[in-house]
Amino acid sequence: MAHIISILGPIVRAELDGERVCIQDVAYVGELGLTGEVIERDQKSALIQVYEETEGLKLGEAVTFTAQMLSALLGPGLLGSIYDGIGRPLKLAGTRISRGLKLDPLDRDKLWSFTPFAKAGQKLEGGEYIGAVSAQDAFEYRLMVPPDKNGRVSFVAGQGEYRLDDTLIEFEDGERLTMVQRWPVRIARPFKERILSKKPMITGQRIIDFLFPISEGGSASIPGGFGTGKTILQQTLAKWSDADIIVYIGCGERGNEMTEVLQEFPQLADPKSGKKLIERTVLIANTSDMPVSAREASIYIGLTIAEYFRDMGYTVALMADSTSRWAEAMRELSGRMNELPAEEGFPSYLASRIASVYERAGAVRTLGGDTGAVTMIGAISPPGGDFSEPVTRHTQRFTSVFWALDKELANARFYPSINHLLSHSAYAISVKSWWEAGYPEWSELRLWVIEMLQRDEKLQRIVKLLGSEALPEDQKLTLFISDLIKEYFLQQNAFDAVDMYASPQKQICMAKALKALHQWWKRCFEEKGVPAGQLKDQPIVGELLTSRLGVPNDQTEWFDAWHKRMETRYETLLLTFGEIS
Amino acid sequence: MIIEYTGAQKLKGTLLFFEPIRDIRYGEKVVIRSEGKTLNGKVAALSQSVMLIEILGEPYGLNIDNLRVQFTGNIFELGVSDKMLGRVMDAFGEPTDDKGEIRHDKLLPIGGSAYNPVQRAYPNDFIQTGISAIDGLNVLVKGQKLPIFSVAGASTNDLAAQLVRQITPSGKNGAVVFAGIGIKYEDAQYLIQSIRSGGNFERTAIFLNLADEPSINALLLVRSALTFAEYLAFEKGYDVIAVLYDMTNYCDALREVSSRREEIPSRKGYPGYMYSDLASIYERAGILKESAGSLTQIPILTMPDGDITHPIPDLTGYITEGQIVLERELQQKGIYPPINVLPSLSRLMNHGASDQHRRWSAEIYAAYAKAKKAEMLAAIIGEEEMGETEQRYLAFGKAFERQFITQRNEENRTLEQTLAIGWKLLALLPPTALTRLKPQDIAEHFQ
Structure with a gap:
């Protein structure tokens, strides 16, 4: 029997007794059976990274090996659940998570109503659908042949109620398929080919959808120092993104944040389907007080679950908060294994690990011939808010959208505190056709907003030195309209019932109103020389500002009425201006 | 019968290399005796050839020729009972006042273990501190962890003591656990007296580790204090406020111990696991579904050096639910409490404040940020040259600094008083600038 010969923190060495042990096999360590993973092998012993606290272990205690890699159990019942970093269901665990706890991730006694798609005699390849189950008409789990299996069907279970482990399909070679499959988390699930998605993932956040859009299957990073609103932004995206499924990984973050999601999501409705948000969400929690070794695994569990839903033909959004903690967990384990450190103590393979994680995102044609996508959004917590540190830099290399959060904006309670000068998105061009199909003016408005903000940036340098009074009137107009763009359009209140989600149509209406306003200002100034201050202080401007919180997404006709009033107001001003003064 | 082992191989700093013995637990508590001296220790690494014991205390006077070790068979535990309220104790929970021995109800491991987020209850209850900068703009909520980032020279002691005296959680069963970590005797004395003067000493437990004690005790002390605080909160139903002062000393002790263990250092010499280590302390705050207390x-x-990007405040800020930042510049202007609200934040504010209160706070924040910009401009071009709007800001x-932030050390403002001052200040601004308020807020508070 293999037994422990040394213990140092989460790293345990076991002397082998003839067991067959491969790298990355799962091991159960000591009398409590702590879960661990083999990370190093030599002739006589295996080095094990233990995912639980090792205090109290003794030399000589037994170690058993499962001959299986760390895998996720995939099947009906995942949605609405919360798992720890190694896939244990937290709803079944106690107030404090006891060590060595082993729980079934899915409820094996629950009955699911199954509708078969496959027929006897049919030849099925890996990834092809065999049928579907649904839970209280909420969501359809499409069941597939595991990617590594195929065969000719000799038996199909009829429509009816089944448990997870009941045989639904039998192949001629005797292979039986049930509702569940296992997949090793560190290996990406296969697909047929990558495709380029032109559809943006609509988030309802104006600064994202309008200025820095993300496409379905894209990857984004959100770097920001503490207090810049990373978590709130991630949670907002998890709430309002128009993905079918959300996988939210709390990686080394606060326990209360997961509690908050668990409390809030069952009460909020998905704007697209009207169902409760929790019914489309899977949560993975490795809070910062949980063992650091499991933190490293938590990202992979989340990715595997996301890929599983992608293979059903759904679009999945995966949020990881925060990937810095994941990288730091890697650094800590690397240090304990005496590996040679590279930059800032991180192991030299940091960049390749980051790349391999983000490369698991993407829009694909599945093995079954359907299309699905995993959109990945990772938060980064750079030490001291310094974006030149290794995790931020490497992540920026391997993601196509960069939403840089800004401390100064956050200090002024300007949320989302995305800095529009530092952020960028490579998808603005690919999603253009989708936007223009519904809203032909999108590109033009977007470019106008960007142009104003760029001009504003130049003017701000002067204002900082000389004050806004020093600017000529026409430049003041640019300054004032940019102020409105920032305060009214880019700023968005995540806690206001109306403002928390802006539909594409409302976004367009708001931007259009600003542009029209600016044109009238310019006209009044050019024709009659009306001072900028007077143009800005018209009550009609204040009216527009109230529409951010005051006009719901389904009442955009408000803007038509406003346009009429606005035009009348400035026309009158234009007529009467010279005469009064 | 006590069994003691010999077998010391080497003594280096506070690390004792010892011959391995069967059935020793990783992390086990040991007692070391040599030359009439007795010290506690902990098993820090185990292998077949050697066992590493970390000595908790100063190793001078130890002689490996006659050194003997007793293995207790247990990991570190703290004896707890509610009789510890009203007492002053050391890192091991032993009383250091003159009120005699404490009878313990039970023993608890001091390391704590992670709370299941499913079993936590989300903090929702507003706690009034009587300090406008906190109650108005950075609401403290029951079960929150809200640190104070101080700077040398700011009146930290006064603010800490005022907070402890004035804080009133909604439950009646309040208690304070004060952990003094590596602080000067003077500071400790002042704080104890000040907390006592609030008339609440029989509801206060003090764990004290003074600046001249061995560093490792600082690491134990925080855990002992929190283990006791958890016992009060989750087993006895108290609403506990734990004040940990000063965490910078804790982190420096952690660095010292890590360096003695010859671990690879990370930023500024602090160990790479400092984030996880601090998290294992701060995450012990909260409310649990099945327990009454908090x-x-x-x-x-x-x-x-007043640097908020230094690893200690930086890592703390990533774990805690906000921060209250003190600033020397305000202190020098004669403003007490010298809280700079701009970098301060309470993440749980949205759960402890009403909708209108939140909009009010967002408006004040935006206005004060603009005022600060205007101040910088005024320094360059002079106040007279500035536009009318900028002058109003x-x-x-x-x-804002003189009427809202500033308050007396014994002034305990109600939330209503705090809000009223804010509305009065907002009236100084042009109404069109108030974009974060709703029309009904404006109608209600301005004419």
Whole structure:
């Protein structure tokens, strides 16, 4: 029997007794059976990274090996659940998570109503659908042949109620398929080919959808120092993104944040389907007080679950908060294994690990011939808010959208505190056709907003030195309209019932109103020389500002009425201006 | 019968290399005796050839020729009972006052273990501290961990003591656990007296580790204090406020111990696992579904050289639910409490404040940020040269610091008083600038 010969923190060495042990096999360590993973092998012993606290272990205690890699159990019942970093269901665990706890991730006694798609005699390849189950008409789990299996069907279970482990399909070679499959988390699930998605993932956040859009299957990073609103932004995206499924990984973050999601999501409705948000969400929690070794695994569990839903033909959004903690967990384990450190103590393979994680995102044609996508959004917590540190830099290399959060904006309670000068998105061009199909003016408005903000940036340098009074009137107009763009359009209140989600149509209406306003200002100034201050202080401007919180997404006709009033107001001003003064 | 082992191989600093013995637990508590001296220790690494024991205390006077070790068979535990309220104790929970021995109800491991987020209850209850900058703009909520980032020279002691005296959690069963970590005797004395003067000493437990004690005790002390706080909160149903002062000393002790263990250092010599280590302390705050009490933490730390990006405030800020930042510049202007609200934040504010209160706070924040910009401009071009709007912001900023932030050390403002001052200040601004308020807020408070 293999037994422990040394213990140092989460790293345990076991002397082998003839067991067959491969790298990355799962091991159960000591009398409590702590879960661990083999990370190093030599002739006589295996080095094990233990995912639980090792205090109290003794030399000589037994170690058993499962001959299986760390895998996720995939099947009906995942949605609405919360798992720890190694896939244990937290709803079944106690107030404090006891060590060595082993729980079934899915409820094996629950009955699911199954509708078969496959027929006897049919030849099925890996990834092809065999049928579907649904839970209280909420969501359809499409069941597939595991990617590594195929065969000719000799038996199909009829429509009816089944448990997870009941045989639904039998192949001629005797292979039986049930509702569940296992997949090793560190290996990406296969697909047929990558495709380029032109559809943006609509988030309802104006600064994202309008200025820095993300496409379905894209990857984004959100770097920001503490207090810049990373978590709130991630949670907002998890709430309002128009993905079918959300996988939210709390990686080394606060326990209360997961509690908050668990409390809030069952009460909020998905704007697209009207169902409760929790019914489309899977949560993975490795809070910062949980063992650091499991933190490293938590990202992979989340990715595997996301890929599983992608293979059903759904679009999945995966949020990881925060990937810095994941990288730091890697650094800590690397240090304990005496590996040679590279930059800032991180192991030299940091960049390749980051790349391999983000490369698991993407829009694909599945093995079954359907299309699905995993959109990945990772938060980064750079030490001291310094974006030149290794995790931020490497992540920026391997993601196509960069939403840089800004401390100064956050200090002024300007949320989302995305800095529009530092952020960028490579998808603005690919999603253009989708936007223009519904809203032909999108590109033009977007470019106008960007142009104003760029001009504003130049003017701000002067204002900082000389004050806004020093600017000529026409430049003041640019300054004032940019102020409105920032305060009214880019700023968005995540806690206001109306403002928390802006539909594409409302976004367009708001931007259009600003542009029209600016044109009238310019006209009044050019024709009659009306001072900028007077143009800005018209009550009609204040009216527009109230529409951010005051006009719901389904009442955009408000803007038509406003346009009429606005035009009348400035026309009158234009007529009467010279005469009064 | 006590069995003691010989077998010391080497003594280096506070690390004792010892011959391995069967059935020793990783992390086990040991007692070391040599030359009439007795010290506690902990098993820090185990292998077949050697066992590493970390000595908790100063190793001078130890002689490996006659050194003997007794293995207790247990990991570190703290004896707890509610008789510890009203007492002053050391890192091991032993009383250091003159009120005699404490009878313990039970023993608890001091390391704590992770709470299941499913079993936590989300903090929702507003706690009034009587300090406008906190109650108005950075609401403290029961079960929150809200640190104070101080700077050398700010009146930290006064603010800490005022907070502890004035804080009133909604439950009646309040208690304070004060952990003094590596602090000067003078500071400790002042704080104890000040907390006592609030008339609440029989509801206060003090764990004290003075600046001249061995560093490793600082690491134990915080855990002992929190283990006791958890016991009060989750087994006895108290609403506990734990004040940890000063966490900078804790982190420096951690660095010292890590360096003695010859671990690879990370930023500024602090160990790479400092984030996880701090998390294992701060995450012990909260409310649990199945228990009546709550544990609110106010860790206080001094930012080295006033630098908020230093690893200690930086890592703390990533774990805690906000921060209250003190600033020397305000202190020098004669403003007490010297809280700079711009970098301060309470993440749980949205759950402890009404909708209107939140909009009010967002408006004040935006206005004060603009006032600060205007102040910078005024320094360059002079106040007279500035536009009318900018001058109004400038006036707002000054009034805000003098009337809203400033309060007396014994002044305990109600939330209503705090809000009223804010509305009065907002009236100084042009109504079109108030974009974060709703029309009904404006109608209600301005004519």
